Amino acid sequence: MTPDTFIQNFDLLAEAPGGVPKMRELILELAVSGRLVPQDSKDESAGAGIKDLALPDAVPYTIPKQWQWTTLRSVSQELGQKVPDDVFTYIDVSSIDKDRGRIGDGVQILRPEDAPSRARKIVEVGTVIYSTVRPYLLNIAVVDRTFDPAPIVSTAFFVMHPFTCVFSPYLFYYLRSRRFTAYVNAAMTGMAYPAINDGKMSVGPFPLPPLAEQKRIVARVDKLMNQCNELEARQKERNDRRTVLTASCLHAITSAPHKSTAVEIRRALDNFPLLTDTPESVAELRKTILQLAIQGRLVPHDPREEPASVLVKGLVTKRPDTIHGRVLRKPIVLPPLDLGEAPYELPTGWEWARFGHVAIIASNLVQPQDFSDSLHVAPNNIERDSGRLLDCVTVADDNVKSANHRFFPGQILYSKIRPNLNKVTIAPFEGLCSADMYPIDSLIWTEYLARYMLSATFLSMSVKEDTRVAMPKINQEQLNLVLVAVPPLAEQKRIAARVTALMAQCDALEVKLTKSRDDADTLAATIVHHVCNGCVRQKEATA
Numbered sequence: 001m002t003p004d005t006f007i008q009n010f011d012l013l014a015e016a017p018g019g020v021p022k023m024r025e026l027i028l029e030l031a032v033s034g035r036l037v038p039q040d041s042k043d044e045s046a047g048a049g050i051k052d053l054a055l056p057d058a059v060p061y062t063i064p065k066q067w068q069w070t071t072l073r074s075v076s077q078e079l080g081q082k083v084p085d086d087v088f089t090y091i092d093v094s095s096i097d098k099d100r101g102r103i104g105d106g107v108q109i110l111r112p113e114d115a116p117s118r119a120r121k122i123v124e125v126g127t128v129i130y131s132t133v134r135p136y137l138l139n140i141a142v143v144d145r146t147f148d149p150a151p152i153v154s155t156a157f158f159v160m161h162p163f164t165c166v167f168s169p170y171l172f173y174y175l176r177s178r179r180f181t182a183y184v185n186a187a188m189t190g191m192a193y194p195a196i197n198d199g200k201m202s203v204g205p206f207p208l209p210p211l212a213e214q215k216r217i218v219a220r221v222d223k224l225m226n227q228c229n230e231l232e233a234r235q236k237e238r239n240d241r242r243t244v245l246t247a248s249c250l251h252a253i254t255s256a257p258h259k260s261t262a263v264e265i266r267r268a269l270d271n272f273p274l275l276t277d278t279p280e281s282v283a284e285l286r287k288t289i290l291q292l293a294i295q296g297r298l299v300p301h302d303p304r305e306e307p308a309s310v311l312v313k314g315l316v317t318k319r320p321d322t323i324h325g326r327v328l329r330k331p332i333v334l335p336p337l338d339l340g341e342a343p344y345e346l347p348t349g350w351e352w353a354r355f356g357h358v359a360i361i362a363s364n365l366v367q368p369q370d371f372s373d374s375l376h377v378a379p380n381n382i383e384r385d386s387g388r389l390l391d392c393v394t395v396a397d398d399n400v401k402s403a404n405h406r407f408f409p410g411q412i413l414y415s416k417i418r419p420n421l422n423k424v425t426i427a428p429f430e431g432l433c434s435a436d437m438y439p440i441d442s443l444i445w446t447e448y449l450a451r452y453m454l455s456a457t458f459l460s461m462s463v464k465e466d467t468r469v470a471m472p473k474i475n476q477e478q479l480n481l482v483l484v485a486v487p488p489l490a491e492q493k494r495i496a497a498r499v500t501a502l503m504a505q506c507d508a509l510e511v512k513l514t515k516s517r518d519d520a521d522t523l524a525a526t527i528v529h530h531v532c533n534g535c536v537r538q539k540e541a542t543a
Contacts, residue, residue, distance in 0.1 A: 028177040034064040043210035056205035073202035076160035129157040170214040296347035305488040308351035356480030372396040375431040379415035382423040407439040447496035
C-alpha cells in the first residue's frame with residue numbers, strides 16, 4: 001500500500017475501532033519522513049541561511065536527499081530569561097490546549113510580586129514551547145498570537161524560537177510525532193516526575209526539509225487532521241445515537257407491563273446482539289437481564305408452586321439453627337415491612353422480605369497467621385457489576401494488609417466499603433476475606449440472592465452515601481433492612497439458571513468485541529508497516 005492508496009482509503013481505514021488515532025499517528029509518520037508530499041528540485045536547499053548545522057549523535061531514519069539531519073538547537077534559539085518587573089501574562093503547563101497546539105484562553109495576568117519562581121522564560125509569536133516534565137503528555141504549543149501584557153512562560157518548557165529556515169507548525173508536528181516521542185522516552189529520567197532536561201532537548205534530532213516543502217507538509221497535515229476531526233465527530237454522533245437507542249430499548253423492556261410474557265422478553269433479548277457492539281452496551285445488557293430477572297419477567301411462572309409468602313413466613317418465624325454444618329446466629333428483630341418502600345410491583349406468588357430475614361451476615365473471626373496458606377479475597381479481587389472473582393493471593397502474601405474473616409464455599413462475599421462499586425461474588429473455596437467484606441449465608445437460593453445483590457434495584461436501596469465521606473460503607477443494620485424480591489423457591493432456581501445462560505452469551509459478545517478490536521488494531525498496524533516500509537523501498541529505488 002502506497003501513501004496515495006492510504007489517502008484514497010482514508011475514511012475507510014479510520015472507521016475501524018481506534019482507527020482515527022492510528023490515522024493521526026500515520027499522518028505524522030509520513031509527514032516527518034518526507035512521504036506525505038512530493039519533493040520539488042526547485043526548492044531552496046534545507047537550512048538555507050545557516051552556515052553550520054550540527055549533526056545529531058545518531059540518524060534515526062532515512063529522509064529524502066533534499067532534507068538534512070540536524071538538531072533542535074541548531075534551528076532555533078532561546079529568547080532569554082527575566083525576573084518579572086511589570087505586569088505580565090503567565091503561561092504554564094496548564095495553559096496549553098494540547099489538542100489544538102496553541103495557548104488556551106485560561107492564561108493568568110500577574111503582578112511581579114505574585115510571580116511564581118518558575119516564571120522566567122521569554123517567548124514571542126512563532127515560538128514553540130515543549131513541556132519537559134512528563135513529556136509523554138505532549139503539552140506542546142505554538143505561540144500563535146500577541147499577548148498583552150507580554151508573556152513569560154514557566155521554566156518547565158523548553159523554548160524554541162525557530163530561525164527563518166524553519167516553519168513553526170512543521171516543528172510542532174515533528175515534536176508530536178512518534179519518532180521524536182521515542183527519542184524523548186529514551187532520554188527522560190525520574191520516576192515520580194519523569195522529565196527530559198534542556199541539554200538532551202537541545203541535541204534532539206530534527207529532520208529539516210526545505211522551507212517551501214515544510215509549508216506544503218503542514219498544509220497537507222492540517223487538511224488530513226481536519227478530516228480526522230470530522231470523522232471523529234461523525235463517529236461520536238453515531239455512537240451517541242446508538243447508545244440512546246440501546247438505552248431506550250433496554251428501558252422499554254424493563255418498564256414493560258407485567259403482562260409481558262417470558263417468551264416476548266426472550267424474543268426481545270434475542271435481538272440485542274444487533275445493538276451490543278460496544279463494551280458499554282454489553283454492560284447495559286447485563287444490567288437489563290438482572291432487572292428482568294428480579295422483576296419476574298425472565299422465566300415463566302408456575303401457579304402450582306408454593307408461593308414465596310410461605311417460605312418468607314417460615315424464615316421470619318423460625319429460621320434454621322445451622323447451615324452447611326455451621327451454627328447460625330440468633331434471629332434478629334427487624335421492623336415490619338411497609339409496602340410503600342417497595343420499588344415495584346411483584347408478580348403473583350412473589351413476596352417482599354427484609355435482607356436480614358433471607359440471609360445472615362456471618363462472623364467468623366480468626367487469627368490470620370493460623371491460616372497463612374489460605375487464599376485471601378479483598379474487594380479489588382472482585383470484578384465490578386459482574387460478580388466474577390479475579391486473581392487472589394495467599395494470606396501470607398506481603399500485599400495482604402487485613403484478613404480476619406473466615407469464609408466457606410457457597411457463601412456470598414459482599415464489599416461493605418464503597419457499596420456503589422457493586423462487588424458481590426459467591427465463594428468457590430474456603431479462605432479469608434478482608435474486614436472490608438461481609439461473608440453472607442443465604443437462606444434462599446444462593447445464586448438468586450447473589451444476582452439480586454448485583455441488580456440496580458438492590459444497589460439503589462443499599463447505597464445511601466454521604467458525599468462528604470471519603471470511604472462510605474454500609475453497616476449490618478442498614479444491610480439487614482434492604483428489601484429483597486423473593487420468588488417461589490423453584491422459580492429462584494429457574495431464574496438463576498436463565499441468568500447464568502444469558503450472562504454466558506454476554507461473555508461471548510465481549511470476547512467477540514475484543515477480537516474485533518484486536519483484529520482492527522492488527523490491521524491498522526499492518527497498514528502503518530506497509531505504508532512506511534513501502535515508501536522506504538520506493539525512496540531507495542528512486543534515489
